[in-house]
Amino acid sequence: AQKVTQAQTEISVVEKEDVTLDCVYETRDTTYYLFWYKQPPSRELVFLIRRNSFDEQNEISGRYSWNFQKSTSSFNFTITASQVVDSAVYFCALSRRNQGGKLIFGQGTELSVKP
Amino acid sequence: DGGITQSPKYLFRKEGQNVTLSCEQNLNHDAMYWYRQDPGQGLRLIYYSQIVNDFQKGDIAEGYSVSREKKESFPLTVTSAQKNPTAFYLCASAAGGPGNEQFFGPGTRLTVL
Numbered sequence: 001a002q003k004v005t006q007a008q009t010e011i012s013v014v015e016k017e018d019v020t021l022d023c024v025y026e027t028r029d030t031t032y033y034l035f036w037y038k039q040p041p042s043r044e045l046v047f048l049i050r051r052n053s054f055d056e057q058n059e060i061s062g063r064y065s066w067n068f069q070k071s072t073s074s075f076n077f078t079i080t081a082s083q084v085v086d087s088a089v090y091f092c093a094l095s096r097r098n099q100g101g102k103l104i105f106g107q108g109t110e111l112s113v114k115p
Numbered sequence: 116d117g118g119i120t121q122s123p124k125y126l127f128r129k130e131g132q133n134v135t136l137s138c139e140q141n142l143n144h145d146a147m148y149w150y151r152q153d154p155g156q157g158l159r160l161i162y163y164s165q166i167v168n169d170f171q172k173g174d175i176a177e178g179y180s181v182s183r184e185k186k187e188s189f190p191l192t193v194t195s196a197q198k199n200p201t202a203f204y205l206c207a208s209a210a211g212g213p214g215n216e217q218f219f220g221p222g223t224r225l226t227v228l
Contacts, residue, residue, distance in 0.1 A: 009155075033214035043203065045158075045219040052214055091157060097213045100165050101146050102173065105157035 002027045004094050006106035013082055014114050021077045021109045023092030029053075031097040034068065034075045039089040039108070051075065082113045118142070119220035121206050126225045128193070128200070136191045136223045138206035144218075145211035147189035151175060152203040152222075161204075164189055165211065193225060201227045 003026040013019045025034065036048040049059060051068050059066045063080045079086055089110045093103040119140045128134045140147065146165050150158035160173030164183040178197025183189055189208075193200045203224050207217040 004157075031213075035216060037219075042221070044221045045205065045207075047216045047218065050214065050216050093157075095214060100163055100171060101209050101213065101215060101217065102148070102160055102163060103150075103158070103217060105150075105159075107155070107157045 002029075002094060002096060002104050004092050004104055004106035006090075006092055006109050008109045009107070010110045010112070012112045012114065015084060016081050017113075018078060018080050019082050019111065019113075021079075021090050021092075021111065023075045023077065023106060025073050025075065025092070025094045027094060027096065029096050033095045033097075035093040035095070035103065036066065036075075036077050037091045037093065039091065041088070045091070048077075079111075082111075084113050084115055087111060087113045119206060119208055119218060121204075121220035121223050123223060124221065126223055128225065128227050130227055131195045133192055133194050134225065136193070136204055136206075136225070138189045138191065138220060140187055140189075140206075140208040140218075140220075142208055142210075142218065143186070144208035145186070146209045146215075146217075147183070148207040148209070148217060149173075149179075149181065149189070149191045150205045150207065152205060158205060161191065200225055 005024045032053045034051045038046045089108045092106045122137045148163040149161040162181040164170035180192045206220045209215045209217040
């Protein structure tokens with residue numbers, strides 16, 4: 001069975017704090033893809049990153065960084081020096097090869113960054 | 116300006132009525148998807164289409180129907196058979212091939228009165 005778990009339902013931080021959003025996935029496939037999406041108050045999902053199962057390199061994009069570890073089936077997302085504009089719901093998702101690109105979403109983590 | 120449009124933004128329906136949600140994309144994407152989002156939950160796949168005139172059921176297809184007569188359009192009909200249709204509906208599209216990111220529309224909020 002394929003599954004994505006985001007155990008943190010809500011996180012609240014004060015501006016400039018660092019925050020890590022956890023994502024754990026389950027799949028028996030050797031080829032798969034992992035994604036992070038941001039859903040701001042407008043509710044339109046914004047794509048943040050994609051990783052395939054053969055690329056375990058960590059990635060940094062500005063204040064955002066991602067840590068992919070196959071050994072623990074995790075794909076965690078860290079925001080450094082958080083800002084109020086980072087307040088949103090963040091979703092981790094998994095897709096499998098030859099499954100039409102279907103995304104299996106976690107339940108999301110609602111991040112609130114207070115000034 | 117390339118993107119995905121969904122209309123209407125808000126939709127109200129009486130019980131027993133069918134209603135159709137529109138989704139159009141001008142990204143020249145082969146694949147299109149419909150998801151449903153309920154409060155406090157992730158998105159769940161209703162239907163998807165990888166090519167014109169072909170579509171497959173997702174995890175929660177009961178009470179819904181779709182068509183894919185044109186590459187750029189993938190309308191979703193919520194039928195009276197759908198027991199609990201009040202939700203936020205999101206349409207997405209992606210380039211063909213495995214692992215491509217999906218791009219989402221702004222969504223339609225459907226409320227059954």
